[in-house]
Amino acid sequence: MSGGFDAGVVGAGVAGSALAAALARRGHAVVLLDRQRFPRAKPCGGCLHRGGLDTLDRLGLAGCVPADAPAVDAAVVWSGGRATRVPSRHGRVVDRASFDAALRAGAEAAGVASVEGVTARVRPGTAGGWRIDGGRAGAWSVRVVAAADGLGGSCLRGLEGFGVRRAPASRIGLGAIAHPGADDALPPGTVAMLTSARGYLGLTRLGPGADAPVDLAAAVDPALVRSLGGPSPAAAALALEAGAPAAFAAWARRAVGWRATPPLTCAATRLAAPGLRVVGDAGGYLEPFTGEGMAWALDDAEAAAASMDACLRRGGERAADAAAWEAARRRRIAGRQRRCRAAAAVLRRPALTRPALAGAALAFPLLHRLRAAS
Known part of the structure; x- marks a missing residue:
């Protein structure tokens, strides 16, 4: 045509x-x-x-x-083993x-x-x-x-x-899908954000069911991907460095269909x-x-x-x-x-991220962006 x-x-x-x-x-x-x-x-x-x-x-x-696209009810930010929950009811999750x-x-x-x-x-x-x-x-x-x-x-x-x-110094984007089945480490409607000095990894369920597939999306230093031999171990490393539940690193290792972006x-x-x-x-x-x-x-x-x-x-x-x-x-x-x-400048420095998330005055600008985005 x-x-x-x-x-x-x-x-x-x-x-x-x-x-x-x-x-x-x-x-x-x-x-x-x-x-x-x-x-x-x-x-x-x-x-x-x-x-x-x-x-x-x-x-x-x-x-x-879709009418059944999960509504986002919270973002949970993991950094250095500390989890900060940010309530929100203003977004939807789409595949x-x-x-x-x-x-x-x-x-x-x-x-x-x-x-x-x-x-x-x-x-x-x-x-x-x-x-x-x-x-x-x-x-x-x-x-x-x-x-x-x-x-x-x-x-x-x-x-x-x-x-x-x-x-x-731009990071690249990575994305894949995992099928871990039902696991209360990540309920539908919750966005998990795992941060470290070498990047961050987001996870969320792509459906309303407790066993819906999990979307994994990361922004990561290219050197980490090269040094570990691929996107799957790099994403797992981010989860471990954030101190997030061990299940998240396991899902990253088992995820399929990894794709990468040019520098973000x-x-x-x-x-x-x-x-x-x-x-x-x-x-x-x-x-x-x-x-x-x-x-x-x-x-x-x-x-x-x-x-x-x-x-x-x-x-x-x-x-x-x-x-x-x-x-x-x-x-x-x-x-x-x-x-x-x-926000990205803070998240690239875990020494700043943890106190920012812990202190209400410092956390407000970052958490405001998360609430607006979800």
């Missing part, structure tokens, strides 16, 4: 599918492309907090969260493979043309607009385009000014051009301890949809319009990124 569309979106993850659906609901012809085939696994803690749920509702995609597939299906139900298994490249169009080159799969002419192809995205490679700066902490050098937006993780990311990644992606999709819709209705935009959107986007995320950087 190829041809002409009003809008093209490269990347059918949370941001891309939500953006495509929002544009289609505004009456635009949209094509959504992804290099993978769905359903597909992805490293993720699986926590969708209240802000993300509200955005889904506004976008008409609330049904993508990313199922959730992303549901979002993509929701976009298709809104009228989006969806194509998978395509490695796409975005190029300027010969008569204005943009061209998405899918190799043997075809090519698509679009008036506006969004790059939502995630941390390792390459659809804008070769376009002047577009690239990614990665932090030298990065920033896009450019976020917009006339008729082009960089959306979601493709625009930059931070260590995800507070579980806000999916909500940020949905927020970004909603903002980009409004901007791209305005561009289509005006028949184009000036470079100044694109620059204004980029500046607004950077301002919108600056505050939350500062807070998450502060």
Whole structure:
């Protein structure tokens, strides 16, 4: 399938599918492309907090969260053998493979043309607009385009000014699924966060039953993975260093389907051009301890949809319009990124983490982020 569309979106993850659906609901012809085939696994803690749920509702995609998705009732943070429980009732746990597939299906139900298994490249169009080159799969002419192809995205490679700066000491993400059966060490609705100097590991049940599978998601120093010979022993080491229940380390050793991400902490050098937006993780990311990644992606999709819709209705935009959107986007995320950087800085230093969790005054900023994220 190829041809002409009003809008093209490269990347059918949370941001891309939500953006495509929002544009289609505004009456635009949209094509959504992804290099993978769905359903597909992805490293993720699986926590969708209240802000993300509200955005889904506004976008008409609330049904993508299963009715029986567990409600988060607490986060338990383990550091140096000490556990701190943070009550919360404002989020849901989703399985990313199922959730992303549901979002993509929701976009298709809104009228989006969806194509998978395509490695796409975005190029300027010969008569204005943009061209998405899918190799043997075809090519698509679009008036506006969004790059939502995630941390390792390459659809804008070769376009002047577009690239990614990665932090030298960035951790990588790891994710897998364990099937430990019923075990009261981790009841449904509880998020366990295990912290150490070399990374942190999150665990949560992917269903309402006491024997539901357990999602494991870690942000870890690459050197630890290399030194221990793989993600499974690295995740187990984090659990042991945090002083968490022995069951958690055992689950990490038995988990299957480990996947890794590129370095997590990065920033896009450019976020917009006339008729082009960089959306979601493709625009930059931070260590995800507070579980806000999916909500940020949905927020970004909603903002980009409004901007791209305005561009289509005006028949184009000036470079100044694109620059204004980029500046607004950077301002919108600056505050939350500062807070998450502060939390990550504390969590990288167990000598600070333990007193921060033990002292109410010091703990408040960190625990506030956990409550907001859950």
